[in-house]
Amino acid sequence: MKYAFYPGCVSQGGAPELYPAAKLICQRLGIELEEIRAWTCCGAGVMQEKNQLFGDTLNARTMAKAEQLGMTIMTICSTCQGVMGQANQRMQNPEYLAEINSHLAEEGLEYKGTAEIKHLLWILIEDYGLENLTPHITRSLGNLRIAPFYGCYIVRPTEALGIEEHPERQTSLETLIETLGAILIDFAGKTRCCGFPILTINEKNSMAMVGKHTSEVKDLGADAMVTPCPLCHLNLDGFQPKAAKQAQRAIDMPILHLPQLIGLAMGISPAELGLKKHIVSTAPLELKLGAGSR
Amino acid sequence: MDVTVKVKRYDPDAARPQVEWQEYPISIDENATVLDALIMIREEVDGTLSLRCSCRSAICGSCAMRINGHAGLACKTKASDSMDANGTIVVEPAGVMPTVKDLVVNFDLFWKKIEEVEPYLKPEVPEPEAEYIASNESMLHLSGVTACIMCGACVSDCTVLEVDPTFLGPAALAKAYRFTADPRDGDANGVSRDRLAKLGMPSGMWDCTRCNECVQACPKGVAPMDRIMALREQAMEVGFGNTNGARHAEAFTESVGHSGRLDELRLPVQSVGITNIPALLGFMPVGWRALTHGKLPPLVHKNVEDVDTIRRLFRKLNNS
Numbered sequence: 335m336k337y338a339f340y341p342g343c344v345s346q347g348g349a350p351e352l353y354p355a356a357k358l359i360c361q362r363l364g365i366e367l368e369e370i371r372a373w374t375c376c377g378a379g380v381m382q383e384k385n386q387l388f389g390d391t392l393n394a395r396t397m398a399k400a401e402q403l404g405m406t407i408m409t410i411c412s413t414c415q416g417v418m419g420q421a422n423q424r425m426q427n428p429e430y431l432a433e434i435n436s437h438l439a440e441e442g443l444e445y446k447g448t449a450e451i452k453h454l455l456w457i458l459i460e461d462y463g464l465e466n467l468t469p470h471i472t473r474s475l476g477n478l479r480i481a482p483f484y485g486c487y488i489v490r491p492t493e494a495l496g497i498e499e500h501p502e503r504q505t506s507l508e509t510l511i512e513t514l515g516a517i518l519i520d521f522a523g524k525t526r527c528c529g530f531p532i533l534t535i536n537e538k539n540s541m542a543m544v545g546k547h548t549s550e551v552k553d554l555g556a557d558a559m560v561t562p563c564p565l566c567h568l569n570l571d572g573f574q575p576k577a578a579k580q581a582q583r584a585i586d587m588p589i590l591h592l593p594q595l596i597g598l599a600m601g602i603s604p605a606e607l608g609l610k611k612h613i614v615s616t617a618p619l620e621l622k623l624g625a626g627s628r
Numbered sequence: 629m630d631v632t633v634k635v636k637r638y639d640p641d642a643a644r645p646q647v648e649w650q651e652y653p654i655s656i657d658e659n660a661t662v663l664d665a666l667i668m669i670r671e672e673v674d675g676t677l678s679l680r681c682s683c684r685s686a687i688c689g690s691c692a693m694r695i696n697g698h699a700g701l702a703c704k705t706k707a708s709d710s711m712d713a714n715g716t717i718v719v720e721p722a723g724v725m726p727t728v729k730d731l732v733v734n735f736d737l738f739w740k741k742i743e744e745v746e747p748y749l750k751p752e753v754p755e756p757e758a759e760y761i762a763s764n765e766s767m768l769h770l771s772g773v774t775a776c777i778m779c780g781a782c783v784s785d786c787t788v789l790e791v792d793p794t795f796l797g798p799a800a801l802a803k804a805y806r807f808t809a810d811p812r813d814g815d816a817n818g819v820s821r822d823r824l825a826k827l828g829m830p831s832g833m834w835d836c837t838r839c840n841e842c843v844q845a846c847p848k849g850v851a852p853m854d855r856i857m858a859l860r861e862q863a864m865e866v867g868f869g870n871t872n873g874a875r876h877a878e879a880f881t882e883s884v885g886h887s888g889r890l891d892e893l894r895l896p897v898q899s900v901g902i903t904n905i906p907a908l909l910g911f912m913p914v915g916w917r918a919l920t921h922g923k924l925p926p927l928v929h930k931n932v933e934d935v936d937t938i939r940r941l942f943r944k945l946n947n948s
C-alpha cells in the first residue's frame with residue numbers, strides 16, 4: 335500500500351505539527367508514502383481567483399508526477415483535496431488539458447488526466463479498511479466526546495469529490511470518530527465554513543464563525559473537535575482566543591488534526607503528535623484520556 | 629412508500645410562540661417529491677401547516693426550504709432520495725431570513741440586497757438610436773446567471789450572511805455579475821467601473837469565504853460563488869487592486885509564483901497592506917502566541933526544487 339504523498343503548504347507552514355503526525359501514523363499503519371518531488375502549492379482557491387490557468391498548470395504538474403509514479407495521491411488537507419479535485423475535473427476537458435500540457439512540455443512533463451486524489455480520511459475507510467485499523471487501536475478513547483469539522487472543500491461541490499460513487503464520504507469523519515472508539519458529538523455546523531479565507535479581509539466575520547462553531551460544540555459538551563483540514567485548524571485553534579474575546583465568553587475548545595486523534599487512539603503520546611504546539615491547551619483532554627502521565 | 633416527515637414548526641400567533649418539531653408519518657408514491665409529501669400533509673393530515681409553493685416544477689422559486697439541513701426546492705427533491713435509514717425526512721424553513729410561520733420565511737432581506745445592486749442596465753455612453761447589438765456569445769454566457777429564479781436557497785445557506793446580515797450575499801452578487809458582464813452596461817467597452825467600485829466596498833464581493841454553500845444549494849446551476857470570483861477578476865482587471873481581498877489574491881499568487889509554495893508570513897502583511905499598522909498589530913497577539921508554541925511558519929521560506937521552472941511558468945501565465 336503506497337501513495338504519492340502531497341503534504342500541502344500548511345502542514346509544513348502554519349500547522350507544522352500536522353506533517354510529522356500524519357507521517358508517523360502512516361508509518362505505524364504500514365501505509366507507505368513517497369513524497370511527490372518538488373510539489374507546489376495547490377493554490378487554495380485563492381490563486382485560482384487571480385489566475386486559474388496558472389493554478390491548474392501547477393496542479394497538473396503535481397498530478398503528472400504522481401502519474402509517473404503510478405500511485406494515487408494522498409492529501410492531508412480538505413482544501414488541497416477540493417482544489418486539486420476541481421482542477422482535475424476541469425482538465426477532463428481535452429482542449430483545456432492540451433493547453434495546460436503545452437506549458438508543462440518545457441519541463442518534459444505531460445499530464446494524461448488519470449490521477450486519483452484521495453484524502454487520508456477516505457484512504458483509511460476505502461482502501462485501508464476500518465477492520466484493518468481496529469487492531470491498531472490500543473488506547474481507549476471511550477470517555478472522549480469528539481465533534482467533527484470537515485472543512486468546506488471536502489464536502490462541496492459534490493461533483494468534484496466523487497460523492498456520487500462514494501456517498502459514504504459524506505459521513506466519513508463521523509464513521510472514523512466512532513471507529514476510534516470516541517463518543518460522537520454531532521452538530522449542524524460540521525460542514526460549514528471556518529471563516530479562514532476572509533481572516534485578513536473581514537476579521538470580525540471570520541471570528542464570528544470560529545466563535546459560533548467552537549462554542550456550539552462546547553455547549554454540547556464536546557472535549558475536542560477534530561478536523562481533516564489544517565486551514566480550519568489554523569482558524570479554529572489559532573484564532574480561538576480572539577474569537578472568544580469577540581463572543582465575550584470562554585470557549586477553550588481543543589482542536590485536533592485528524593492524524594492526531596488517530597495517533598492518540600493508537601497509543602502514541604500527545605507530545606509526539608505535536609499537541610503542545612496548539613494554541614488552545616489540550617491539557618484537559620489529555621487528563622481525561624489518562625495520557626497526561628505518559 | 630412509508631415516510632415520516634419531521635417538520636420544524638413555528639406559530640407566531642400561539643399563546644407562547646416557540647419552535648417545535650412535529651412528525652408526520654404518511655404513505656406516499658415512490659416518485660413523490662418532498663413538496664408532494666408536504667401538500668398531502670397539509671391537505672389530509674394537518675391544515676395548520678404553512679408553506680409556500682406554486683409551480684411545482686422548479687420554476688417559480690417559492691418552495692425553497694432546508695431539507696435534511698441543506699437548502700433546496702422541495703418540488704425538485706425526491707422524497708425517496710431524502711429519507712434516512714429510518715425513512716425520515718427533516719424539513720425546516722430556509723435559513724438567514726426570519727420565519728413568518730412554519731416553512732414560510734420573510735424575503736425582505738433578499739429583495740433589499742437585489743435592489744442594492746441596481747438590477748437594471750446602466751449604460752454610461754449615449755444609447756444607440758435603434759437596438760443594442762450584443763453578441764450571441766455574450767448573451768449565451770449570461771444565460772447561466774439569468775436562470776436565477778430568486779428562490780433564496782443560496783441566501784439561506786450562505787455562511788457569511790449567517791453571521792453578518794450586511795453582506796450583499798450570493799443572489800445579489802450573482803445578479804450584479806449579470807450586469808457587469810453585459811456588454812451593454814458601463815462604458816463604451818462594456819466595463820462597469822462604477823458598479824465594480826461599489827461592489828468592492830466592505831460587505832461586497834471580497835467578503836465571501838468561497839465556501840461553496842451557495843453553489844451546492846442553487847437548484848438552477850447559477851453557481852453564485854463562481855460569479856463572485858468572476859467579479860473579483862473583473863475588479864482586479866480594471867485596477868481595483870487596493871482592497872485587502874485583491875491584495876491577498878495577488879500576494880498569494882506571487883508567493884507561489886516566486887517560490888512554488890505559500891509564504892504564510894508575508895501574506896497578512898501584503899494583504900492588509902504594509903502601511904496598515906493597526907490591522908497588522910491586530911495579528912500580533914496570535915503571532916506571539918504562535919511563536920511561544922513553536923507553531924509559527926519557518927522564518928526563512930525555502931523554495932521548491934525546480935523553482936526556475938515555476939518562476940518561468942508564472943511569468944508566462946501571469947500575463948495571459
Ligand code: SF4
Pocket residue numbers: 782785786787788789797798835836837838839840841842843852853856
Ligand atoms: S461561497 Fe460566498 S456567497 Fe456563497 S454561500 Fe459561501 S460565503 Fe456565501
Ligand code: SF4
Pocket residue numbers: 775776777778779780781782783798799802845846847848849850851852
Ligand atoms: S442563485 Fe440559485 S439559489 Fe440563489 S436565488 Fe437564484 S436560483 Fe435560487
Ligand code: FES
Pocket residue numbers: 680681682683684685686687688689690691692701702703704
Ligand atoms: S413550487 Fe415553484 S419552484 Fe417549487
